[in-house]
Amino acid sequence: MRSNNIVAMILAGGRGTRLFELTKKVAKPAVHFGGKYRIIDFPLSNCANSDITTVGVLTQYESILLNAYVAKDPNWGLDVKDGGVFVLTPREKDQENFEVYQGTADAITQNIDYLDSLDPEYVLILSGDHIYKMNYATMLAYHKIKNADATIAVLEVPLREASRFGIMNTNKQDRIIEFEEKPAKPKSNLASMGIYIFSYKTLRKYLVADAKDSNSHHDFGKDIIPQYLKDKKQIYAYRFKGYWKDVGTVDSLWEANMDLLDDNSELDLADPNWKIYTEDINALPQYIGPEAHVENCYITQGSIILGTAKNSVLGTNCSIGKGAKVIDSVIMPGAKIKDNATVIRCIVADGVTVEEGVKCGSKDSEHITLVAKRAVKE
Amino acid sequence: MNVLGIINFEDNTASIDGLGDYRPVPAISFLGRYRIVDFILSNMTNSGINNIQVYCKEKPRNLFEHLGDGKKYNVNSKRGKLRILYGEKSFASPVYNTDIANFVLNMQYIESDPNPYVIIAPSYFVYSFDFTDAFKQHLDSKADITVLYKTTDDAKTSFLGCDTLTMNKNRRVTKIEKNRGNKKNCSISMEAYIMDKKLFIDLVNRAAEISSLFWFKDIIADILKEYKVYGYGVRGYVACVNSLSEYFRINMDLRDRDELNSLFLRDWPIYTQTNDSCPTRFTETAHATGSIIANGCLIEGEVEGSIIGRNVTIREGAIVKDSIIMTDAYIGKGAVLDHVIVDKYAIVHHVKKLEGTDDNPVYVKRRDRI
Numbered sequence: 174m175r176s177n178n179i180v181a182m183i184l185a186g187g188r189g190t191r192l193f194e195l196t197k198k199v200a201k202p203a204v205h206f207g208g209k210y211r212i213i214d215f216p217l218s219n220c221a222n223s224d225i226t227t228v229g230v231l232t233q234y235e236s237i238l239l240n241a242y243v244a245k246d247p248n249w250g251l252d253v254k255d256g257g258v259f260v261l262t263p264r265e266k267d268q269e270n271f272e273v274y275q276g277t278a279d280a281i282t283q284n285i286d287y288l289d290s291l292d293p294e295y296v297l298i299l300s301g302d303h304i305y306k307m308n309y310a311t312m313l314a315y316h317k318i319k320n321a322d323a324t325i326a327v328l329e330v331p332l333r334e335a336s337r338f339g340i341m342n343t344n345k346q347d348r349i350i351e352f353e354e355k356p357a358k359p360k361s362n363l364a365s366m367g368i369y370i371f372s373y374k375t376l377r378k379y380l381v382a383d384a385k386d387s388n389s390h391h392d393f394g395k396d397i398i399p400q401y402l403k404d405k406k407q408i409y410a411y412r413f414k415g416y417w418k419d420v421g422t423v424d425s426l427w428e429a430n431m432d433l434l435d436d437n438s439e440l441d442l443a444d445p446n447w448k449i450y451t452e453d454i455n456a457l458p459q460y461i462g463p464e465a466h467v468e469n470c471y472i473t474q475g476s477i478i479l480g481t482a483k484n485s486v487l488g489t490n491c492s493i494g495k496g497a498k499v500i501d502s503v504i505m506p507g508a509k510i511k512d513n514a515t516v517i518r519c520i521v522a523d524g525v526t527v528e529e530g531v532k533c534g535s536k537d538s539e540h541i542t543l544v545a546k547r548a549v550k551e
Numbered sequence: 552m553n554v555l556g557i558i559n560f561e562d563n564t565a566s567i568d569g570l571g572d573y574r575p576v577p578a579i580s581f582l583g584r585y586r587i588v589d590f591i592l593s594n595m596t597n598s599g600i601n602n603i604q605v606y607c608k609e610k611p612r613n614l615f616e617h618l619g620d621g622k623k624y625n626v627n628s629k630r631g632k633l634r635i636l637y638g639e640k641s642f643a644s645p646v647y648n649t650d651i652a653n654f655v656l657n658m659q660y661i662e663s664d665p666n667p668y669v670i671i672a673p674s675y676f677v678y679s680f681d682f683t684d685a686f687k688q689h690l691d692s693k694a695d696i697t698v699l700y701k702t703t704d705d706a707k708t709s710f711l712g713c714d715t716l717t718m719n720k721n722r723r724v725t726k727i728e729k730n731r732g733n734k735k736n737c738s739i740s741m742e743a744y745i746m747d748k749k750l751f752i753d754l755v756n757r758a759a760e761i762s763s764l765f766w767f768k769d770i771i772a773d774i775l776k777e778y779k780v781y782g783y784g785v786r787g788y789v790a791c792v793n794s795l796s797e798y799f800r801i802n803m804d805l806r807d808r809d810e811l812n813s814l815f816l817r818d819w820p821i822y823t824q825t826n827d828s829c830p831t832r833f834t835e836t837a838h839a840t841g842s843i844i845a846n847g848c849l850i851e852g853e854v855e856g857s858i859i860g861r862n863v864t865i866r867e868g869a870i871v872k873d874s875i876i877m878t879d880a881y882i883g884k885g886a887v888l889d890h891v892i893v894d895k896y897a898i899v900h901h902v903k904k905l906e907g908t909d910d911n912p913v914y915v916k917r918r919d920r921i
Contacts, residue, residue, distance in 0.1 A: 209846075433830075443849070458582060458583040459844050461840060464840065472844075474846050
């Protein structure tokens with residue numbers, strides 16, 4: 174397959190501080206989701222399914238695992254001639270001070286030489302920490318029809334929640350006339366999904382100018398988009414319908430996992446026409462023991478279930494011992510819930526052991542309990 | 552290991568009724584997510600064999616699709632090679648389609664391989680085994696041929712039709728006979744041989760001259776006086792998938808975790824082709840016990856003591872007991888299955904009760920609708 178004239182740049186450098194220990198040693202995009210996936214599998218698979226085969230992944234925070242993970246581009250079918258996944262970390266350059274990425278726009282600016290070498294017509298900016306399925310090719314077609322300088326994907330959110338998002342105010346043709354970051358009194362309910370298509374030539378000029386502005390945060394939302402609007406550039410809103418979730422907190426990560434158990438949820442990972450690809454981990458099929466009880470669960474290969482699993486998402490090679498109960502929880506890959514332990518409303522981090530008879534979490538807790546280190550009897 | 556791996560096919564005494572009509576034995580699905588060939592192929596790559604030839608008796612389509620370029624099996628893409636070989640000419644009768652005939656037809660690929668040794672093994676024996684030690688022993692012992700065997704006390708019911716080895720004190724093989732189920736204790740030949748490539752080529756040519764109906768194992772039985780053939784005992788799990796009832800029994804026995812753990816060993820991965828299926832979804836009405844279940848399934852009904860392949864749907868109210876359901880099969884509302892093998896893409900609709908036995912499981916054909 175020949176690559177086309179669009180390059181995707183996935184911003185994957187963020188820590189995701191509100192995920193606490195889950196992101197102590199890995200960046201947020203590498204956090205596990207849905208039993209067998211990592212969060213970044215979603216934008217990568219979306220790119221592959223949209224026939225966008227040149228993908229730069231911008232990493233910074235705790236990037237060893239993430240760099241190695243995304244570099245295996247055959248996992249997403251991105252190992253094509255003229256394309257592939259390019260890991261872009263901050264680097265030392267000739268005649269310049271070495272700086273880490275200062276903001277979302279700066280991360281792109283620091284890689285202008287990389288983009289120039291590809292000479293794309295369009296650049297797709299994505300974030301590495303959202304769960305959704307989206308055809309970027311349709312968005313690109315929209316961008317072309319509108320003859321836009323930039324197109325921003327937006328989601329209609331309930332108006333009462335709109336003040337949590339970056340809100341786009343549009344005219345009748347869906348041209349964006351105003352952008353407000355987390356407005357107290359939102360004028361519209363179109364929230365930015367952090368997905369942008371830019372015509373590269375124009376973007377390049379703005380990035381170069383922004384880099385020289387010492388007052389800038391070097392951020393797309395705070396600086397680049399407002400400058401485009403100030404200059405009356407054509408920015409259009411592309412209305413996305415479907416599942417989209419920012420999994421920035423332990424609670425929201427848990428909720429997104431639970432959405433996989435909801436028949437009414439729009440997040441369907443079983444669609445053969447839009448598969449989410451991930452690393453191929455060698456594992457046996459799941460084993461359900463003779464005395465196991467499994468009810469309303471999402472379970473992936475390698476799991477060994479001897480006890481009870483209810484309303485839960487179970488990751489690759491995890492195990493639930495005899496008499497153990499896992500209820501309303503997310504068990505990440507390789508975690509072990511030993512005999513007679515109880516786990517309720519928890520996320521048990523990957524590789525963590527809950528020892529025999531230990532109880533974690535509570536059914537009445539307001540927030541989800543994160544179990545990130547070996548849980549032993551007190 | 553400076554060895555060419557040759558994965559051979561089984562002779563005509565092995566016949567998997569039904570399942571074998573649609574694909575060669577190595578491509579038959581095993582334990583929900585594997586194919587039978589995955590075991591011997593993983594054994595070879597895990598043992599450090601880089602060049603591997605897989606011989607296919609017939610219907611290569613399925614095997615091509617499953618094995619691909621061997622990357623999934625950790626075959627090195629530059630320093631190694633996986634070849635799928637078969638007789639490109641048509642045989643006057645299926646009886647002439649022997650392994651010897653196929654080796655002769657593909658001799659150029661055997662001759663041109665740079666490795667001085669060969670390990671020949673069929674895929675229908677299922678086991679986890681590191682060839683390193685057996686190869687070392689072969690070199691140290693000055694044997695002409697080393698043959699792997701498994702000692703069993705169950706030869707009256709399993710390994711029927713396989714060859715048995717009679718060995719002297721030094722494990723030199725003196726006689727090879729068919730296991731007709733007369734004796735309980737036997738040393739079963741696993742038809743896996745280690746030898747010089749030159750000797751292998753000689754034996755193939757010699758067999759071809761003796762009879763067009765000769766198989767490689769026949770020529771081995773013929774030359775026991777002339778060459779030193781030694782046995783190498785394999786401990787641990789060994790099974791031979793040579794009939795539908797054995798296929799059923801072997802799968803069912805692996806529901807036992809100890810049995811399962813004796814086949815799947817730590818640090819000995821069994822590779823297979825990935826399908827990128829999502830995890831399996833169990834609904835609130837689901838009930839599952841004692842089963843082995845692959846990814847991509849939707850389980851609404853009851854599953855007990857069964858092996859469920861990828862992307863299987865089991866609707867609410869259906870009961871699947873002691874059965875094997877293969878990839879993409881659909882079990883409709885209210886269907887009751889007991890001791891049944893449902894082949895790929897088959898659809899079993901509601902209000903049907905299918906009931907087989909341990910020795911005689913019911914077989915539902917590929918793409919069948921009931």
